[in-house]
Amino acid sequence: NDQPAASNNPSTPTLSGTVTVFAAASLTGSFTQLGKDFEAANPGAKVVFNFAGSSALAQQINQGAPADVFASAAPKNMDQVTDKGTPTTFAQNTLEIAVPKGNPGNITGLKDFTDQNKKIALCAAQVPCGAAAEKVFKAVSLTPQPDSLEQDVKAALTKVSLGEVDAALVYKTDVLAAKDKVDGIEFPEADMAINEYPIATLTKGANAAGAKAFVDYVLSDKGKAVLTAAGFAAP
Amino acid sequence: MSRRSRSTTGRLPLVLLLPALLGLAFLLVPLIGLLAKAPWSTLPSRLFSAEVWTALRLSLVCATVATLICLLLGIPLAWLLARGNLPGRGLLRALVTVPLVLPPVVGGVALLLVLGRRGLIGQHLDAWFGISLPFTTAGVIVAEAFVAMPFLVISVEGALRAADPRFEEAAATLGASRWLTFRRVTLPSIAPGVVAGAVLCWARALGEFGATITFAGNFPGRTTTMPLAVYLALETDPDVAVVLSIVLLLVSVVVLASLRERWLSGLR
Amino acid sequence: MSRRSRSTTGRLPLVLLLPALLGLAFLLVPLIGLLAKAPWSTLPSRLFSAEVWTALRLSLVCATVATLICLLLGIPLAWLLARGNLPGRGLLRALVTVPLVLPPVVGGVALLLVLGRRGLIGQHLDAWFGISLPFTTAGVIVAEAFVAMPFLVISVEGALRAADPRFEEAAATLGASRWLTFRRVTLPSIAPGVVAGAVLCWARALGEFGATITFAGNFPGRTTTMPLAVYLALETDPDVAVVLSIVLLLVSVVVLASLRERWLSGLR
Amino acid sequence: MTLYADLQVTRGTFELDIDLTIAPGEVVALLGPNGAGKTTALRAIAGLLPLNAGRISLDDDRWDEPPKTFRTPDRRPIGVVFQDYLLFDHLSCLENVAFGLRARGIDKHLARTEAARWLETVGLAEYGRRRPRSLSGGQAQRVALARALATSPDVLLLDEPLAALDASTTLHVRAELGQHLQRFTGRTLLVTHDPLDAMVLADRLVIIEAGRIVQDGAPAEIARRPRTEYVAQLVGLNLYRGTATGTRVALSDGGTITLAEPADGPVHVAFPPIAVSLYPEPPSGSPRNTWPATVTGIEQHAHTVRLTLDAAPSGPSTLLADITPAALADLHPTPGQLLHATLKATEVTSYPT
Amino acid sequence: MTLYADLQVTRGTFELDIDLTIAPGEVVALLGPNGAGKTTALRAIAGLLPLNAGRISLDDDRWDEPPKTFRTPDRRPIGVVFQDYLLFDHLSCLENVAFGLRARGIDKHLARTEAARWLETVGLAEYGRRRPRSLSGGQAQRVALARALATSPDVLLLDEPLAALDASTTLHVRAELGQHLQRFTGRTLLVTHDPLDAMVLADRLVIIEAGRIVQDGAPAEIARRPRTEYVAQLVGLNLYRGTATGTRVALSDGGTITLAEPADGPVHVAFPPIAVSLYPEPPSGSPRNTWPATVTGIEQHAHTVRLTLDAAPSGPSTLLADITPAALADLHPTPGQLLHATLKATEVTSYPT
Ligand SMILES: Nc1ncnc2c1ncn2[C@@H]1O[C@H](COP(=O)(O)OP(=O)(O)OP(=O)(O)O)[C@@H](O)[C@H]1O
Ligand SMILES: Nc1ncnc2c1ncn2[C@@H]1O[C@H](COP(=O)(O)OP(=O)(O)OP(=O)(O)O)[C@@H](O)[C@H]1O
Ligand code: MOO
Ligand SMILES: [Mg+2]
Ligand SMILES: [Mg+2]
DSSP states (O other): OOOOOSOSOTTOTTOEEEEEEEEEGGGHHHHHHHHHHHHHHSTEEEEEEEEEOHHHHHHHHHTTOOOSEEEOSSHHHHHHOOSBOOOEEEEEEOEEEEEETTOTTOOOSGGGGGOTTSOEEEEOTTSHHHHHHHHHHHHTTOOOOOSEEESSHHHHHHHHHTTSSSEEEEEHHHHHHTTTTEEEEOOGGGGGGOEEEEEEEBTTOSOHHHHHHHHHHHHSHHHHHHHHHTTOBOO | OOSSSSOTTOSOOHHHHHHHHHHHHHHHHHHHHHHHHSOTTTHHHHHOOHHHHHHHHHHHHHHHHHHHHHHHHHHHHHHHHHHSOOTTHHHHHHHHTHHHHSOHHHHHHHHHHHHSTTSTTHHHIIIIIOOOOTTSHHHHHHHHHHHHHHHHHHHHHHHHHHSOTHHHHHHHHTTOOHHHHIIIIIHHHTHHHHHHHHHHHHHHHHHOOHHHHHHHOOOTTTTOOHHHHHHHHHHHOHHHHHHHHHHHHHHHHHHHHHHHHHHHHHHO | OOSSSSOSSOSOOHHHHHHHHHHHHHHHHHHHHHHHHSOTTTHHHHHOOHHHHHHHHHHHHHHHHHHHHHHHHHHHHHHHHHHSOOTTHHHHHHHHTHHHHSOHHHHHHHHHHHHSTTSTTHHHIIIIIOOOOTTSHHHHHHHHHHHHHHHHHHHHHHHHHHSOTHHHHHHHHTTOOHHHHIIIIIHHHTHHHHHHHHHHHHHHHHHOOHHHHHHHOOOTTTTOOHHHHHHHHHHHOHHHHHHHHHHHHHHHHHHHHHHHHHHHHHHO | OOEEEEEEEEETTEEEEEEEEEOTTOEEEEEOSTTSSHHHHHHHHHTSSOOSEEEEEETTEEEEETTTEEOOGGGSOEEEEOTTOOOOTTSOHHHHHHHHHHHTTOOHHHHHHHHHHHHHHTTOGGGTTSOGGGSOHHHHHHHHHHHHHTTOOSEEEEESTTTTOOHHHHHHHHHHHHHHHHHOOSEEEEEESOHHHHHHHOSEEEEEETTEEEEEEOHHHHHHSOOSHHHHHHHTOEEEEEEEEEEEEEETTSOEEEEEEEEEEEEEEEEOGGGEEEESSOOSSOOSEEEEEEEEEEEEOSSSEEEEEEOTTTSOSSEEEEEOHHHHHHHOOOTTOEEEEEEOGGGOEEEEO | OOEEEEEEEEETTEEEEEEEEEOTTOEEEEEOSTTSSHHHHHHHHHTSSOOSEEEEEETTEEEEETTTEEOOGGGSOEEEEOTTOOOOTTSOHHHHHHHHHHHTTOOHHHHHHHHHHHHHHTTOGGGTTSOGGGSOHHHHHHHHHHHHHTTOOSEEEEESTTTTOOHHHHHHHHHHHHHHHHHOOSEEEEEESOHHHHHHHOSEEEEEETTEEEEEEOHHHHHHSOOSHHHHHHHTOEEEEEEEEEEEEEETTSOEEEEEEEEEEEEEEEEOGGGEEEESSOOSSOOSEEEEEEEEEEEEOSSSEEEEEEOTTTSOSSEEEEEOHHHHHHHOOOTTOEEEEEEOGGGOEEEEO
16 A cells, blocks of 8 residues: 655645654654644555664664654664665754652752762663763763663653652653653753754655655654654754 | 361461462552552543553453463473473573563564564565564564463473373373373363463563564554553653553453453363 | 383374474574674673673572562462462452563552652651662562562462372371471472472563663662663663673573572472 | 261262261271262361261360361371372371371471381381382382371271282281270271271271161171171171061062071071082981072182072072082082072071161 | 283382283283282383383284383273272263273264263263262272273283272172173283282282292192292181101191191191181090190181181191181180190191292
8 A cells, every 4th residue: 555655745635655653762742743743734644653762763674674764862873774864853852850849859950969868860871861961960070979870761750750769860851741740950051962863764665755755744844843842942 | 178168277377378468468569559649530531542442452362362372382392391301401491481581672682683574584484475573463472472481381391290190101001192191181180280371471471561562563553562552651641651551450350360260160 | 210211101292392392493593593693703802891790690699589589478379379268369369460461660660659769668668767679789679579479479379279189188187287288298299380480480580671670770780680781782782782681591591401400300 | 085976078969977986995997888988987087078067076175066166187186097198209208107296396306216116017117218109009008007107196097098908918917007906095997898807906897888877886796797788798698688487587589598596577687608508419408498599600719619699489599608629629610500508597697677 | 912021120129020921811910919019010011111121022012122122001902900090080980981992093972982881880880970089989990990991902901900999899890800801802910919809800820029920820729839928828828838758747947747648858738727626625536736826816807717826836836727606606715825726637738849
């Protein structure tokens, strides 16, 4: 049922077939919305998502997974993928301090992360948010004293929302998504470690036209509006 | 043995009862924690979405089919380990536990390396038969069976070792081949062990996440089982994740509670 | 029974041998895929890092302690389920499998809800005794025991059901209390089932990831077990992850292959 | 302290309802055909099968009395030998025998010494370290016997303790057992279907059929006056029912028997097979009972031959006769052959039904 | 097609080394004390225990011949009744009996009909749907018997088939079994320690002790001329070794016995316990053997009483005597009492050792 599309124009109603999009798990909310909007705009088209960790997705694509589009949470994972078109940055995410509702640990800023008596969670340096955090602390010349190096942002956020830690460094989008459980504290140095989300079509994909149309849609103003609402910054 | 409540073996000794209850509490209290946390007021509305039911059905189907495959391959394997008189049996038995020790995501990667479209075997499957397992429902079943099979094999092997082999001897003197003996004498006598193994296997398959998402991906309606749905929900709304987990648990408890008693009573 | 190679039960029937070998291949071929993928040339250098050994030691210690806890609590629980004559036993048995079905990450959340700093029980532990489990090695053990205990319970219960209760009757007529009977008659006679359960339990604890990272966090030397190290390595360098997994597997296979034969032969 | 047992137990469609009392030092043998309920009775007394109704007590000490009282087996001062041994296969023979002593808190060393003594008693001194599975059937039975005796129980329950023993061992173990039971101040219930064991070892026999007591009393009394065909076969007697008129008894199945002492009304008549003499021709003397009889079966026993004969219509239709090897050589009996049976009236016992 | 079995098997420290041949239609009974190796021999023939050396063959058809030939049990045309039944507890009794027929590919319906017929033969027609565990010990044994007979095997192996049966059932099942064995054209090996079963059912007895054959031959021959004390006890004879000089035999353990027929050199002398008469005072007649004897044991049998006496130094130190109830009433023997034993020389058999 994957028919070649007649046009590159995202608004062309003749676009049809299934577009398979591999997207980072942190994009689950916003991309699900984008997919619905895209399908509404292109009645013949259907978007199928595969949400998982960016590195797992890269691995899958390299093992021959049937993907048309890859949206990664970090350029590094995009680089691991071999058969792809030119990646474009479609969103940015900045760090924010997340504290449990009511801030029981009285966290005021980054310097509290060096306090041995406060429970602190950071992401591990191997994952994007951890790498970003490392950059920030280096820039402000502080040595954080974390109790845990979480494997991803969600794990860190879970510990905040359950009050298990007094503070964690997570993404702005995560704070926004969990706004009835955590409070966010912005800090100026966040700009020094902006995380970029690249998107690209995949050359081995079955629906090249559909892939192109979807990437264009994400980059369009309508796409940007959805992403901004979720807390992402425009590149 | 007795239809009356007066037990022939007397009161339960405290030294066993105490740790038993402690163990039970340890397993169940976290569940109570989850239930306490569940957003009961909005729960119904969150449940009546088509996706939840699709994921649930997919989970049940895949776990059941995976269990059947495990039974089909695992019981003979357990029998080979217990009765086969193989050299290096100890090593083989240890190797069987590999999928248990392997972090599930790595297990998924390993499956991709072998059965993926570019994998050792997968490339031939694709070229010769046009079969591609990853990212299909069949792939979910393969991933679940891979992760869950050791439970069945080890449980059944334990049961086989505990069974009295002289009944098999008696069957042999009656002219029964090993296969007939296996079917009609061995298997029925180890039925409780097989049921135990199948329960472990099914439950493990039902809860399987890492290998599934890595090998089969996360495609709603095709490969998104409940645990994957829970994972996605954790990204957007942790409350929904809790609710989905509870649904999964509830269904599994109902299935196990009803099925097992019926099986076991049928056997006794 | 026979010291000679001429078996008293004859050749293995193909109808069992074939699926057994298929099952074995299914479990082992992915491992071969991993081995094939391993970066053998750079492997030694990647291995001789202090972190790998720290994580490995921590993994072995935690899995072993968790298994001991499971034995201590799980065997009595299995006995209660098999012999206790409780009302609603079927439901209880099904509930025991809850930690199996629960996606491990949700299991970790559930543990936090109960034993965490603000948890149902955890807040009192913290206030009264100053005990806080999350982010400690003890927390790793708790998470692993929670996830692994069902394996032990179900396996042992299966073994208990298959055991002939008349030996327990004989012990009772000799004046043995239920506790003595349990220790000296029941337990030795179900030893193969207990060993099988303990192996499953240990292996599952060794490979446990989701509940551990959620409940105990990830801090090198304290809570970073091998599976956690593998996960993080997957993010940056999949080759390293493969190498770490192989190390974990190798150690576990060596431990299981050597330990079990000794135990089992001691029992027969 | 007398053991009093009013046993009412239902198992499936089978119902047991018997009354037993065993005084201290007394040995009661429970005999009955397969499936009569012997094992069921024993299990009830051991506490392995709760009563449906009735009572078991050792004097004032109530063991089982539905619906309330029930004492578990381990708190009854009993010793049991099971029909199929139930030896613990993971323990050595010595440890099996020492088990009950250890359960009573006796120090390990002492328990082992005592156990070794018991193993010696049953003739298995050198088997202490062996596993039960590596024993022959008879050896296993003897270990089970030693295990039950080792704890010096108040009530000893034996389910066919000698069934698996060979002839020469039986003599030895039966004699040994007899001595132990004689010394034993407790109460013994011996379940058996071997009348010899019962006669030799027991003070009193209780015979059950289909869950009910059909006869009980001293061995000699039962041997002399069986009340059912099963009991008669058990003790090796010819037994018939009939109606006596003076010295003449008309058997219910036809035929007549003449007695030495006159009697009247419904009676049992009984006589041993050796009291029957057989001749190829009608005998010239005048024994008061002479019947033509057809040979229907021949069985070679250890040192006699037992013939089954049909003496109808003038005598009983089933007649057992034991003959000596000498007589055998004279008669050369073959099935279907016609002989002449004589029975001295003085050999016939009669007693009212 | 004769079954030829040269059995050499080692089990732990136990060594079995016996030669057996069983012709078609022949029933050979294997007797021996507990642990003699009877079950071991049976398992070797069944193929459950491979030989260490020797050979088992049915004429040209080799079943086991180390180091190469070995045929598994399921491909030997055998039927086995095990000492402890080994009934399949998950199958009904009927299905147990039908198992062997089904294994031979016989259609389900036919197998069940045939199985039902066999259950009826062993008197358990109405027990077909019951589970073995719910049977009494004797009932289970009979189902096992039916199961082994149902497949009409070439070689039938029975390990104590009647041991658990009660007296009245034994008579019936023994007779039934005898009829089947008589009709049976195959070979039968009957392991038993009941001499009665052996004598009644077997054409030939093979007696083993400690893994070796000590005597074999026709039942009558063995009954008359036992060669070991075990065999003598088995057949209920007094047996002694001694050296004959004319009609006088000096026993090896002391004492003398006078014979009717003169003999010379080392001999066995044997006589049945009923040939011994006992008197409270020295008898006035002149039987050629008269010994003062002390009572050492008394056993009440079904219809005789057996005394054990010590007639040393003039006679044998262990002497068995069977007395009638009448004599019992006269003598009132008690252990330790001094009596006078007489033995007619014509009752004594002697044969060279
Ligand atoms: N669990 C059970 N369920 C149903 N019926 C049973 C059960 N156990 C025993 N029975 C029946 O109860 C009756 C008595 O059995 P029991 O074992 O007491 O006989 P027994 O006198 O000991 O015979 P044996 O001499 O053969 O051992 C038998 O008819 C048997 O089939
Ligand atoms: N697995 C084994 N390992 C070591 N010794 C064994 C084993 N099985 C049997 N034996 C020994 O072999 C000998 C012969 O045993 P077997 O069972 O053949 O005796 P049996 O003549 O059948 O005796 P019974 O009349 O008591 O059944 C015995 O001494 C026994 O202890
Ligand atoms: O790919 Mo992620 O899950 O946003 O780190
Ligand atoms: Mg019985
Ligand atoms: Mg034997």
